[in-house]
Amino acid sequence: MADIISGKIIKGIGGFYYIDAEDGHLYECKAKGIFRNKKIKPLVGDNVNIEILDPENNLGNIVEILPRFNSLIRPAVANVDQTIIIFAVSEPEPNFNLLDRFLVSMEKSGVETIICFNKTDLSPDNMEACRSYSKSGYETIFISAREGEGIDRLREIIKDRTTVFAGPSGVGKSSTLNAIKPEAEAQTGAISDKIKRGKHTTRHSELMHIGGRTYIMDTPGFSSLYVDSIEAEDLKEYFPDIAAYTGKCRFNMCNHVSEPDCLVKQAVADGEISRIRYEDYVMIYNDLKEKRKW
Numbered sequence: 001m002a003d004i005i006s007g008k009i010i011k012g013i014g015g016f017y018y019i020d021a022e023d024g025h026l027y028e029c030k031a032k033g034i035f036r037n038k039k040i041k042p043l044v045g046d047n048v049n050i051e052i053l054d055p056e057n058n059l060g061n062i063v064e065i066l067p068r069f070n071s072l073i074r075p076a077v078a079n080v081d082q083t084i085i086i087f088a089v090s091e092p093e094p095n096f097n098l099l100d101r102f103l104v105s106m107e108k109s110g111v112e113t114i115i116c117f118n119k120t121d122l123s124p125d126n127m128e129a130c131r132s133y134s135k136s137g138y139e140t141i142f143i144s145a146r147e148g149e150g151i152d153r154l155r156e157i158i159k160d161r162t163t164v165f166a167g168p169s170g171v172g173k174s175s176t177l178n179a180i181k182p183e184a185e186a187q188t189g190a191i192s193d194k195i196k197r198g199k200h201t202t203r204h205s206e207l208m209h210i211g212g213r214t215y216i217m218d219t220p221g222f223s224s225l226y227v228d229s230i231e232a233e234d235l236k237e238y239f240p241d242i243a244a245y246t247g248k249c250r251f252n253m254c255n256h257v258s259e260p261d262c263l264v265k266q267a268v269a270d271g272e273i274s275r276i277r278y279e280d281y282v283m284i285y286n287d288l289k290e291k292r293k294w
Ligand SMILES: Nc1nc2c(ncn2[C@@H]2O[C@H](COP(=O)(O)OP(=O)(O)OP(=O)(O)O)[C@@H](O)[C@H]2O)c(=O)[nH]1
Pocket: 118, 119, 120, 121, 122, 143, 144, 145, 146, 147, 168, 169, 170, 171, 172, 173, 174, 175, 176, 220, 221
């Protein structure tokens, strides 16, 4: 009878799954039989039990997928504790509309999100705009991957959790990841060498093990984001700062767009709600009203 141990799937390629196991080894496994019957496909991030078939070559078989508490479709990953969305305060200029759409989509998925503005060493014109996200209802941190500012806070945030890092190209995602995991670098390289074998063209979802129960998934940069299947009237619930006013305006069903005596519009005027976010809200609301996809 082979040994059964637990671990986490950190990568899956062509029917093989790579398990970071509790004994500290990386196992190459197949998922035989039972999954085909149960129609459940193992996902990166799944906690699994594996049967060790060949201890010398670290080969095994996944025998059980432990219950998932959530899963994302893009990137395909299970058991995500949080997402960190990275933008740069400058170079490239932050696309706040993209940020707000991203936040809506994460709100919809139910995964907690932290906003991270990088490159604070540059002294940009739009620092105040970035700072206004501190009032968005999301934890908002400011870092400089180049100078190491804010990296300790980032390390605290990711500790013992599974975190998806997302952000547009060029904002310094790689630099930030390198800043938080200098010691894990060599290990990641070793794993990649073993796994890749000439498959450089496709980008697969992969969790990086930072140590302990800390895992990070780096996602490819994105430049647009389409979230559909939200009714315009429900959009306000996906903006925590705006949702706080639901039912409090003169009109109980106020959508905070063109209704009179709207407390949200008042809060924007008073600087309690970010004007940028409010304007994005109205833009997305109107798009949804017109049933255009955005
Ligand atoms: N001034 C400044 N530049 C930074 C900082 N972090 C990264 N950069 C620079 O920004 C550029 C992009 O950094 P990367 O880490 O490659 O960015 P990325 O988000 O991983 O980019 P993609 O690979 O396109 O997704 C590089 O020239 C970095 O040197 C920072 O904190 N301050």
